Amino acid sequence: MIPTFEYKVPRTLTEACDLLWQYGDRAKVIAGGTDLVISLRNGLIKPELLIDITHLPELRRIEERNDSVSIGGSVTHSEIVSSLIVQTYGRILSEASSQVGSPQIRNLGTLGGNIVNASPAADTVPPLMVLEAKAKILSKEGEKEIPVSSLFRGPYQSALQPHEILVSISFKKLGQDMKGSLIRLARREGMAISRMSIAVILQKKGDLIEDIRISIGAVTPIPNRMKEAESLLKHQRYDTDLLKMASEKVSSEMILQTGIRASTPYKKPVVEALVERAIRRAFGDTQ
Amino acid sequence: MKRILKLNVNGEDLEILVEGHKTLLEVLREDLGLTGTKRGCDLGTCGACTVLVDGRPWLSCLTLAVAVEKKKITTIEGLAQNGKLHPLQNAFIEKGAIQCGFCTPGMILTAKAFLEENPHPSEEEVKRAISGNLCRCTGYVKIVEAILSASGRESRGE
Numbered sequence: 001m002i003p004t005f006e007y008k009v010p011r012t013l014t015e016a017c018d019l020l021w022q023y024g025d026r027a028k029v030i031a032g033g034t035d036l037v038i039s040l041r042n043g044l045i046k047p048e049l050l051i052d053i054t055h056l057p058e059l060r061r062i063e064e065r066n067d068s069v070s071i072g073g074s075v076t077h078s079e080i081v082s083s084l085i086v087q088t089y090g091r092i093l094s095e096a097s098s099q100v101g102s103p104q105i106r107n108l109g110t111l112g113g114n115i116v117n118a119s120p121a122a123d124t125v126p127p128l129m130v131l132e133a134k135a136k137i138l139s140k141e142g143e144k145e146i147p148v149s150s151l152f153r154g155p156y157q158s159a160l161q162p163h164e165i166l167v168s169i170s171f172k173k174l175g176q177d178m179k180g181s182l183i184r185l186a187r188r189e190g191m192a193i194s195r196m197s198i199a200v201i202l203q204k205k206g207d208l209i210e211d212i213r214i215s216i217g218a219v220t221p222i223p224n225r226m227k228e229a230e231s232l233l234k235h236q237r238y239d240t241d242l243l244k245m246a247s248e249k250v251s252s253e254m255i256l257q258t259g260i261r262a263s264t265p266y267k268k269p270v271v272e273a274l275v276e277r278a279i280r281r282a283f284g285d286t287q
Numbered sequence: 288m289k290r291i292l293k294l295n296v297n298g299e300d301l302e303i304l305v306e307g308h309k310t311l312l313e314v315l316r317e318d319l320g321l322t323g324t325k326r327g328c329d330l331g332t333c334g335a336c337t338v339l340v341d342g343r344p345w346l347s348c349l350t351l352a353v354a355v356e357k358k359k360i361t362t363i364e365g366l367a368q369n370g371k372l373h374p375l376q377n378a379f380i381e382k383g384a385i386q387c388g389f390c391t392p393g394m395i396l397t398a399k400a401f402l403e404e405n406p407h408p409s410e411e412e413v414k415r416a417i418s419g420n421l422c423r424c425t426g427y428v429k430i431v432e433a434i435l436s437a438s439g440r441e442s443r444g445e
Contacts, residue, residue, distance in 0.1 A: 103401075108346060
């Protein structure tokens with residue numbers, strides 16, 4: 001049984017920000033509820049007030065701008081999957097949303113929730129990291145735009161303040177010469193939490209890797225880009241030996257962040273193999 | 288704290304006085320007596336509590352009832368029309384796709400929404416569509432057969 005709370009459905013962002021300002025950490029924002037309702041039931045959180053943000057128009061839109069795409073915080077994974085705009089300009093995110101939970105979870109769960117819940121295994125986060133996505137945050141103090149990468153403090157700890165709302169996520173449209181590749185490892189394809197995921201966006205120029213962005217999910221406490229591997233590959237001729245060296249940089253970074261764990265003998269070779277595979281796919285190397 | 292909820296369940300507009308913090312699953316089963324919707328894991332993993340909200344498969348155990356006010360909710364009780372079973376219900380019976388029956392309501396509702404979007408699916412597509420509905424009897428083969436046999440039936444007027 002869930003303990004009692006007040007429930008409000010603001011119709012404007014101003015109203016929502018006012019409520020959050022007034023209640024602070026005594027209030028919780030609810031969108032899909034797939035994580036929040038479980039925490040309520042387990043007594044992990046006991047808010048006085050729940051603020052339902054699923055009726056705020058600004059949070060429900062997917063918009064195409066000149067050179068960017070913006071997705072509202074309470075857009076669901078199902079809506080992302082069926083959006084032509086996201087499929088065209090940020091396919092790697094469509095793919096990630098299509099892999100979340102089950103059809104039912106995708107109908108409820110939102111992009112904003114996936115980020116703010118701050119699970120290390122959040123499916124959309126590695127793609128957002130390589131899309132270099134930005135988050136628009138609003139509170140009574142004003143509006144700010146910050147990189148999605150700065151929204152994580154630790155496992156299940158978001159850097160969002162209690163009085164702040166994640167309004168939307170935006171990213172630059174990917175050019176025709178930029179290819180994404182996403183690999184997700186879990187016990188099964190459906191209804192299983194990700195154990196490891198690799199997101200790569202690669203810009204190709206002939207046989208050169210003009211630019212590359214790599215992020216790994218579920219194996220580090222907070223998401224981050226694999227900068228050492230990226231700089232090793234950037235502006236270099238595509239080469240399998242180089243790929244191997246880069247994948248070893250990724251596994252060393254993983255171990256640096258987590259220490260040697262019981263699962264490391266498995267994870268090290270697997271993360272290396274999957275990073276190589278993801279880069280090969282993004283480069284179009286079908287060998 | 289009780290509050291008045293306005294819900295539309297199986298085509299009927301209802302105003303009910305319930306504790307404001309109840310889940311949709313609790314309101315359906317405990318306040319409306321619609322026990323066809325099952326409580327399985329209560330964590331959103333098993334799909335036994337699936338209902339349709341505005342036509343889409345929805346986990347009623349993870350949904351607060353207040354969050355679906357003014358939306359159209361369909362439970363398994365709302366599928367038969369004028370005493371006639373829905374083609375999917377008939378298909379489940381004909382193919383023997385029901386063992387203990389606990390997953391059946393959620394399974395049928397998920398399949399209904401899926402077939403409306405994709406009336407002529409492949410076997411693989413059916414399997415993906417029901418990936419959020421667990422059958423602990425593991426009777427998946429017959430469930431997939433039933434959904435495939437129901438697909439296109441409505442357009443054939445059966």
